[in-house]
Amino acid sequence: MHHAEITFEGLPSSVPAARHFVQAALAAADASGDSWTAVQIVSELATNAVVHAATKFSVEVTVDAGLIRIGVTDARPAVTATKRRFSDDTTTGRGLRLVDSLAESWGVDTAGDTKTVWCEIVQVSADDEPEPTRARHTTTVQSRDDMVPAPATSIDGVTQVRAHRPAA
Numbered sequence: 001m002h003h004a005e006i007t008f009e010g011l012p013s014s015v016p017a018a019r020h021f022v023q024a025a026l027a028a029a030d031a032s033g034d035s036w037t038a039v040q041i042v043s044e045l046a047t048n049a050v051v052h053a054a055t056k057f058s059v060e061v062t063v064d065a066g067l068i069r070i071g072v073t074d075a076r077p078a079v080t081a082t083k084r085r086f087s088d089d090t091t092t093g094r095g096l097r098l099v100d101s102l103a104e105s106w107g108v109d110t111a112g113d114t115k116t117v118w119c120e121i122v123q124v125s126a127d128d129e130p131e132p133t134r135a136r137h138t139t140t141v142q143s144r145d146d147m148v149p150a151p152a153t154s155i156d157g158v159t160q161v162r163a164h165r166p167a168a
Contacts, residue, residue, distance in 0.1 A: 001064040002029035010055045018046040018059050022070065029063035033124045037102050038068055044098055045072035045117050063123065071118035077110040
């Protein structure tokens with residue numbers, strides 16, 4: 001398992017720094033084949049932290065058992081992270097839809113005075129085939145259009161938002 005974490009100021013200049021950090025973390029974990037996807041995702045999540053939370057934020061990258069987990073934590077848990085509806089003329093609001101389309105799963109955890117928006121990406125092997133994934137943890141959010149929200153739960157003071165596929 002490879003893990004890296006860093007904290008940034010809540011400034012626009014922190015977004016490219018977060019992208020470079022993720023690229024370096026993936027290179028150190030020998031997972032640079034996944035850099036494009038991970039960089040796109042962290043760019044969106046870091047931008048959301050700068051624009052909506054306006055606080056310092058941390059970026060965490062973990063590479064383990066065929067998955068890359070990226071988390072961006074800010075100090076504004078009341079500012080919810082949700083996919084938004086938008087018109088053709090809207091210039092913002094597409095970030096979490098992009099994360100949703102690129103990630104295997106994503107979600108939001110709140111604890112005390114922080115909020116973490118996280119996602120998991122299936123790691124790509126050297127021959128561009130996805131690595132086998134580890135067993136899914138039951139609190140994983142798979143936020144796809146055919147999924148419905150489940151009630152939020154709290155475990156050890158951490159609020160976990162999740163979604164599930166309805167029975168056919």
